[in-house]
Amino acid sequence: MFPVKGLARLPALSLLLLLLLARQLHAEQAVLRFDWDQEILNLGLHDDNSTEQANDGCIKACHLLQRLLPVTTDSARTTAYAKEEYWSSRQAEVTPQCFVQPTTAEEVASIVSLVSKTKCRFAVKSGGHGAFAGASSIEAGLTIDLQLLNELSLEDAEQPTVTRVGPGNRWIDVYDYLTPRNLSVLGGRVAEVGVGGFTLGGGISFFSPKYGWALDGVRNYELVTPDARILQVNRDSYPDLYWALRGGGKNFGIVTRFDLETFPQGPMWGGVTYSDVQHTEEVIDAFEKFAFNAPQDLDAHAYIFLDFTDDIDRLRAGSVLAYARAVEYPEALGNFTKIPTVRSTLRSTDVADLAREISALNPTNMRWSYSTATFVVSKEMLRACVDIFIEEAETIKHREGVVPVLVLQLITKDVISRFSRNGGNCLGIEDGEGPLLLLNFPVKWTRAEDDAAVLGAAKRIRDRTTQRARKLGLYHRYLYQNYADGEQEVFASYGEENLKKLRDISRKYDPAQVFQKLQPGYFKL
Numbered sequence: 001m002f003p004v005k006g007l008a009r010l011p012a013l014s015l016l017l018l019l020l021l022a023r024q025l026h027a028e029q030a031v032l033r034f035d036w037d038q039e040i041l042n043l044g045l046h047d048d049n050s051t052e053q054a055n056d057g058c059i060k061a062c063h064l065l066q067r068l069l070p071v072t073t074d075s076a077r078t079t080a081y082a083k084e085e086y087w088s089s090r091q092a093e094v095t096p097q098c099f100v101q102p103t104t105a106e107e108v109a110s111i112v113s114l115v116s117k118t119k120c121r122f123a124v125k126s127g128g129h130g131a132f133a134g135a136s137s138i139e140a141g142l143t144i145d146l147q148l149l150n151e152l153s154l155e156d157a158e159q160p161t162v163t164r165v166g167p168g169n170r171w172i173d174v175y176d177y178l179t180p181r182n183l184s185v186l187g188g189r190v191a192e193v194g195v196g197g198f199t200l201g202g203g204i205s206f207f208s209p210k211y212g213w214a215l216d217g218v219r220n221y222e223l224v225t226p227d228a229r230i231l232q233v234n235r236d237s238y239p240d241l242y243w244a245l246r247g248g249g250k251n252f253g254i255v256t257r258f259d260l261e262t263f264p265q266g267p268m269w270g271g272v273t274y275s276d277v278q279h280t281e282e283v284i285d286a287f288e289k290f291a292f293n294a295p296q297d298l299d300a301h302a303y304i305f306l307d308f309t310d311d312i313d314r315l316r317a318g319s320v321l322a323y324a325r326a327v328e329y330p331e332a333l334g335n336f337t338k339i340p341t342v343r344s345t346l347r348s349t350d351v352a353d354l355a356r357e358i359s360a361l362n363p364t365n366m367r368w369s370y371s372t373a374t375f376v377v378s379k380e381m382l383r384a385c386v387d388i389f390i391e392e393a394e395t396i397k398h399r400e401g402v403v404p405v406l407v408l409q410l411i412t413k414d415v416i417s418r419f420s421r422n423g424g425n426c427l428g429i430e431d432g433e434g435p436l437l438l439l440n441f442p443v444k445w446t447r448a449e450d451d452a453a454v455l456g457a458a459k460r461i462r463d464r465t466t467q468r469a470r471k472l473g474l475y476h477r478y479l480y481q482n483y484a485d486g487e488q489e490v491f492a493s494y495g496e497e498n499l500k501k502l503r504d505i506s507r508k509y510d511p512a513q514v515f516q517k518l519q520p521g522y523f524k525l
């Protein structure tokens with residue numbers, strides 16, 4: 001009996017050995033590939049490539065990468081790829097020389113090493129929800145698309161306090177994994193938004209009143225540095241880099257895994273309400289009261305908006321309400337729920353369901369712009385935002401397909417108090433400065449010829465509201481990276497001292513400034 005069993009097991013054992021050997025070989029191959037110098041020399045690309053065409057480095061990088069990974073260089077496929085992978089068609093119009101989809105941190109490190117050696121300009125993409133061209137796309141360069149880095153696991157299934165999340169995940173993937181386990185993390189309120197950009201820029205969640213922004217809930221980052229090392233970055237290992245990653249965006253390397261604090265979370269209540277425009281004052285009133293009373297109930301989350309009906313003729317005032325427990329019409333949101341509505345989706349729900357609902361309000365294949373400003377909360381300032389929005393929306397709303405929206409959110413005192421957790425973040429917002437009012441002006445439109453008009457209106461809205469706030473003594477310098485337009489100075493808004501510190505940390509971990517020079521899109525230091 002015994003020998004037969006042993007014999008029967010032999011093929012399985014051999015297979016296992018072969019697999020182990022293959023994996024070992026693969027690991028060695030990856031290490032060998034990591035040394036690109038000889039291969040670059042063979043291709044005739046030297047360090048001094050000043051006489052070469054701007055994207056020669058990328059043509060060579062794309063060519064060399066094919067030896068390590070599947071790389072798509074075919075122009076029809078790269079164009080089709082761009083169209084499918086981005087939320088805003090302004091990004092989708094940008095066609096890379098090639099795109100690559102690494103599956104491990106080691107592969108990302110090899111790619112980073114190669115772009116640095118070939119001087120190939122690159123962009124990094126997670127969920128592709130940056131609104132403007134070049135945010136996570138690059139014309140004639142290399143797009144490093146992280147979608148296959150999609151790990152999703154609990155660090156300790158018995159006592160789940162940390163979820164390991166690859167940047168290839170969208171928030172809906174994370175919620176579909178955690179919600180049935182009665183767990184959650186500080187993730188996006190819209191299903192399809194990517195984990196990467198959201199978490200590196202800030203991250204406002206339904207659960208922020210209780211736990212802070214997403215960047216405050218990251219225990220550890222697995223980071224590929226600009227010099228192609230793979231680091232585990234946490235408060236103890238690299239406190240400076242850990243601080244910088246909490247708000248510093250794409251400037252310090254490529255995050256290949258976020259280890260996110262995980263908390264118990266069951267059924268919720270919430271949805272979206274729409275009221276006739278004559279109720280705007282009541283909506284403002286409820287929001288202003290909520291801003292100052294929110295500390296009393298950390299399960300309650302609310303923001304308000306003004307938008308237009310589909311035929312663009314009627315303005316509506318609305319709110320997005322969420323309550324983190326299964327309590328219908330909670331008292332903390334009572335000032336909102338008593339306002340008469342023309343439509344309401346308030347219901348018993350869960351985070352995945354809510355995120356899907358809000359996703360449907362943000363369709364893809366449109367041109368999109370986001371724009372932001374921050375003020376101290378006051379009724380006067382709220383009214384000013386509404387009045388200026390209505391005036392400026394009037395200048396663009398009758399162009400075909402243009403739909404302007406005003407979204408007003410809060411950075412509550414509680415949220416700010418959590419910014420100092422785990423050594424703090426780099427946003428430059430101090431305790432005692434809240435509650436703050438975060439203006440976001442999303443616009444969608446269809447025709448490229450309307451770009452100038454739409455972006456002009458967006459700029460006027462932020463300039464005029466800022467001017468008014470300065471006059472009223474209600475201006476705050478902070479610009480939220482995740483809502484900022486490409487021409488806004490995000491890192492200057494973190495304050496001089498923080499900007500200097502961020503630049504020092506960047507020079508320490510990226511002495512050649514590869515991520516500043518070769519990664520032109522989005523917000524640089």
Ligand SMILES: Cc1cc2nc3c(=O)[nH]c(=O)nc-3n(C[C@H](O)[C@H](O)[C@H](O)COP(=O)(O)OP(=O)(O)OC[C@H]3O[C@@H](n4cnc5c(N)ncnc54)[C@H](O)[C@@H]3O)c2cc1C
Nearest residue numbers: 124126127128129130136189194196197198203204255522
């Ligand atoms: C419909 C919609 C809903 C939104 N809802 C919310 C919300 O509820 N709360 C909120 O706070 N914000 C929200 N946002 C803003 C959102 O957080 C930002 O647009 C964010 O940048 C999107 O992340 P992404 O990974 O999808 O974008 P991408 O365009 O892929 O990335 C944005 C930037 O981050 C960089 N990046 C991404 N991943 C990595 C990585 N792993 N390592 C290094 N750099 C990386 C990219 O290079 C790029 O520069 C929303 C945006 C949209 C369009």
